[in-house]
Amino acid sequence: MKLLALVFLGAVLHGVPPSLVPPSVVPPSRVATSSVAPARVQVVAKEFSFGLSRGSVKAGPAVIELANFGQDPHDLRVRRIGARHIAGLGDVVPGARGELTVKLAPGRYSFWCSIANHRQLGMRAQLIVTR
Numbered sequence: 723m724k725l726l727a728l729v730f731l732g733a734v735l736h737g738v739p740p741s742l743v744p745p746s747v748v749p750p751s752r753v754a755t756s757s758v759a760p761a762r763v764q765v766v767a768k769e770f771s772f773g774l775s776r777g778s779v780k781a782g783p784a785v786i787e788l789a790n791f792g793q794d795p796h797d798l799r800v801r802r803i804g805a806r807h808i809a810g811l812g813d814v815v816p817g818a819r820g821e822l823t824v825k826l827a828p829g830r831y832s833f834w835c836s837i838a839n840h841r842q843l844g845m846r847a848q849l850i851v852t853r
Contacts (some may be wrong), residue, residue, distance in 0.1 A: 728849065733826075740785050758782055759783075761783070761784040765787065765833060766791055767814070768795060768823065769793060769844065770843035776849075776853065779826065779849065779852075780853070781827055781850070782825065784824055787820070788814050788819065790817065792815040795813040797808060797835055798833060798834075799833070799836045800833055802826075802831050803848075809824050810836070831848065831851060832848055833846065833849060835848045
C-alpha cells in the first residue's frame with residue numbers, strides 16, 4: 723500500500739492529474755465510487771387499469787416509465803404510503819411514454835392516475851421498495 727501511495731504522490735507531483743492515474747495506483751480513499759444504475763419500472767396504462775412490470779425494486783434511484791396503451795390521456799402520481807410528498811408525471815397522450823426519475827426510500831408506494839375519476843375506476847397499483 724505504501725508503494726501505491728508513493729507512486730500516486732509521484733504522479734501528482736509530476737503534474738499528472740489524479741483522474742489520469744490508473745485506479746490500481748490510486749489509494750482506495752481517492753477512487754471515485756461508481757454511481758448505482760437506477761431501477762426501472764414500467765407502468766402500462768389502459769382504460770382503466772395500471773400494470774407494473776415488477777412488484778418490487780431496491781431502494782435508491784429509479785426511473786418509472788408510464789406507457790399509455792389506452793385511448794385517453796393518463797398521468798402518474800407516486801407517493802410512499804404514510805408520506806405527504808407526491809411525485810408526478812404530467813399527461814401522457816395515447817401511444818406515448820413519459821419518464822419520472824425519483825429516489826425511492828424503502829416502503830410501499832401507491833401509484834395512480836389523477837385524471838378525472840380514473841383512480842376510482844381502477845387505475846392504481848402498489849410497488850414495494852426494499853432495502
